Structures are given as C-alpha cells and as structure tokens.
Amino acid sequence: PTGVPHFYSPALQDRTLYFLRIESEMHRALEQQEFELWFQPKFRLSDLTMAGAEALIRWRKPSGEMVSPGVFIPIAENAGLIQRIDNWVIEAACAAMARWRKSGLDCPRIAVNITPQDLAADGFVPWLTQLISEYGLTPSCIGIEMTETMLMDVDQNIQDSLKALRDYGIRVSIDDFGTGYSSLSYLQQLPADILKIDKSFIDHVPNNGGGQLITNAIIALGEQFGLELVAEGIETREQLEYLRKRGVQTGQGYLVSRPLPEPAFIEAMKNGLSISQASEAPHEMKK
Ligand code: C2E
Ligand code: MG
Ligand code: MG
Ligand code: MG
Numbered sequence: 001p002t003g004v005p006h007f008y009s010p011a012l013q014d015r016t017l018y019f020l021r022i023e024s025e026m027h028r029a030l031e032q033q034e035f036e037l038w039f040q041p042k043f044r045l046s047d048l049t050m051a052g053a054e055a056l057i058r059w060r061k062p063s064g065e066m067v068s069p070g071v072f073i074p075i076a077e078n079a080g081l082i083q084r085i086d087n088w089v090i091e092a093a094c095a096a097m098a099r100w101r102k103s104g105l106d107c108p109r110i111a112v113n114i115t116p117q118d119l120a121a122d123g124f125v126p127w128l129t130q131l132i133s134e135y136g137l138t139p140s141c142i143g144i145e146m147t148e149t150m151l152m153d154v155d156q157n158i159q160d161s162l163k164a165l166r167d168y169g170i171r172v173s174i175d176d177f178g179t180g181y182s183s184l185s186y187l188q189q190l191p192a193d194i195l196k197i198d199k200s201f202i203d204h205v206p207n208n209g210g211g212q213l214i215t216n217a218i219i220a221l222g223e224q225f226g227l228e229l230v231a232e233g234i235e236t237r238e239q240l241e242y243l244r245k246r247g248v249q250t251g252q253g254y255l256v257s258r259p260l261p262e263p264a265f266i267e268a269m270k271n272g273l274s275i276s277q278a279s280e281a282p283h284e285m286k287k
Pocket of ligand 1: 040055056057068069070073082086089113114115145175176232233234235252253254255259
C-alpha cells in the first residue's frame with residue numbers, strides 16, 4: 001500500500017545523511033557559539049505598546065548560511081540535543097533581560113520556547129529558578145511557551161515540573177493553540193496562563209468564508225477559562241482591528257515587527273513600536 005515507508009530508498013538515505021550532518025554540525029555550533037538569540041516584540045493591541053518579547057533562536061553557520069529553527073529544532077529533539085540548546089537559549093534570554101534592566105530599558109516579559117524533554121530533565125526546575133534569582137529577575141517576567149501537544153504529555157514528572165514553575169511565578173503559554181487536537185475536557189485543567197492562537201487561524205481573519213470561526217471559538221474558550229490571549233502571525237491592519245474588537249489583548253506579527261537581532265530590538269524598546277511600512281500591502285501604501 002502507498003504511504004508505507006521502505007526500509008531502504010535513496011530518498012530515505014539522503015534524509016538520514018542530511019539529519020546526521022545537521023546533528024554533527026549542531027555539536028560544533030554549540031561549541032563555537034554559532035547560535036544567536038533574536039527577539040520578536042509582543043504588543044498590546046490597544047495601543048501597540050510593548051508587552052514583551054519572544055526569544056527565537058537563530059543559527060548562523062560559519063559559511064554565513066542561516067538555518068531555520070523549523071529545520072534544526074526537530075532534529076535536535078530527536079538527537080537528544082534539545083536540552084543543551086534550550087538551556088543556552090534560556091540563559092541567554094535571562095542575561096539579555098538583566099542587561100536591558102540595568103540600562104533602564106523596559107521589556108515587561110521575555111518568553112522562551114521549551115519542550116517536554118527540558119521539563120523532564122533532572123534538576124531543570126531548581127536550575128531555572130536559581131538562574132532567575134542569580135540574574136536578579138522577577139519570575140513573572142519570564143515566560144515559557146509549549147505547544148499544546150507537548151502539554152498533553154501524561155508523564156507525571158513533566159506535569160510536576162510545570163506546576164512547580166508556575167507556582168514559582170513563571171508564566172506558561174500554550175503555543176500554536178488549536179493545532180494539537182486537545183479534548184475539551186482536557187482544557188478544563190490546562191496548566192497554563194496564556195493561550196497563543198496559532199497563525200494558521202489568524203491567516204483566515206477577518207473574513208474568508210467563515211474562516212474566522214475557529215479564532216472566535218478560541219477567543220471564547222480563553223475568556224471562559226480566564227486565560228490571557230495572544231494572537232500570533234498578525235500581518236495586516238484588518239487582522240489587528242478584528243482581534244482588537246473581539247477583546248484579544250496581545251499580539252505578535254510582521255505587521256508590527258519581525259523577530260529582531262538584539263541591537264534592533266533595543267532600538268524598538270527605545271523608540272516604541274508602530275505599524276511597519278515594509279509589512280503593508282502595496283495598495284495601502286501612501287502615494
Ligand atoms: P513558534 O514558537 O510558534 O514561533 C513563532 C514563529 O512564527 C517564529 O518562526 C516567528 O518568526 C514566526 N512569525 C511570527 N510572526 C509572524 C508573521 O506575522 N508572519 C509569519 N509568516 N511568521 C511569523 P521561527 O523563529 O522560524 O521559529 C519557528 C519555531 O521554532 C517556533 O515556533 C518554535 O516552535 C521553534 N523554536 C524557535 N526558537 C526555539 C528555541 O529556542 N527552542 C525551542 N525548543 N524551539 C524553538
Ligand atoms: Mg513560541
Ligand atoms: Mg507559536
Ligand atoms: Mg505557530
């Protein structure tokens with residue numbers, strides 16, 4: 001039957017070799033510090049003031065080539081490298097936050113993406129809480145983002161770690177919400193503070209033959225469960241207006257800012273955010 005993978009095929013072998021190459025290059029990347037942390041502003045939909053930032057990893061190879069996290073993070077998860085990478089990201093995020101505070105810049109919160117493997121690791125919770133206190137940060141200014149599927153992991157260890165971090169004051173977001181097939185009964189005991197509505201739903205807002213229905217349903221769910229809502233992937237003024245009218249408080253997306261390297265992010269903290277020219281559709285441009 002179709003769809004059943006062969007044990008050997010040139011395509012599969014190519015993929016395997018590709019993964020192995022990326023894997024060995026990631027070891028080098030960790031040692032040679034080829035990873036960078038970029039920051040995408042999150043903003044209040046009401047007035048575009050900065051609500052925080054999401055820390056997003058970037059990999060710049062010595063050749064200058066940039067590799068997308070969408071490519072290497074899944075490979076790192078399979079290769080058992082994700083914990084080292086995420087620990088690097090978390091420490092870099094805390095260090096950046098502390099630096100900004102010291103120079104009087106205000107970023108209300110920074111969120112990092114983590115995976116269940118991080119939470120399952122021995123000593124992760126004390127490591128993170130100590131890191132936060134060593135950098136002199138308030139726990140509530142640190143956030144962790146996990147995808148819905150990952151949060152459904154039944155492993156008691158993982159649930160306990162998450163609970164401990166929330167009790168400590170770290171803010172937990174469910175990332176890419178709506179894509180992970182949660183059962184509604186599961187939602188009732190969501191171990192989270194924030195729902196991030198996935199970009200794939202925002203893409204259908206405001207009006208595309210009812211495409212916004214899922215977004216509306218997620219907004220209603222979030223309100224029912226007392227969760228803060230963050231819309232990701234806002235690319236147009238129409239999306240911004242639509243979400244604002246429906247009471248979504250916070251957003252993120254190219255309309256206001258792409259992920260930025262640290263110097264550009266610092267400029268954004270100093271100068272404030274606005275709708276960026278580059279993001280506007282041609283017909284909206286001033287003549
Ligand atoms: P995510 O956590 O859902 O991050 C949002 C992704 O959407 C980012 O892609 C961001 O650049 C992109 N994005 C934001 N606004 C817009 C928009 O308006 N339009 C479009 N087209 N895209 C937008 P990125 O940086 O490539 O990250 C991809 C994924 O890689 C992340 O998805 C996250 O799951 C993972 N990732 C990134 N950094 C880390 C990390 O440090 N650790 C772990 N474990 N995963 C990470
Ligand atoms: Mg995220
Ligand atoms: Mg997301
Ligand atoms: Mg997403």
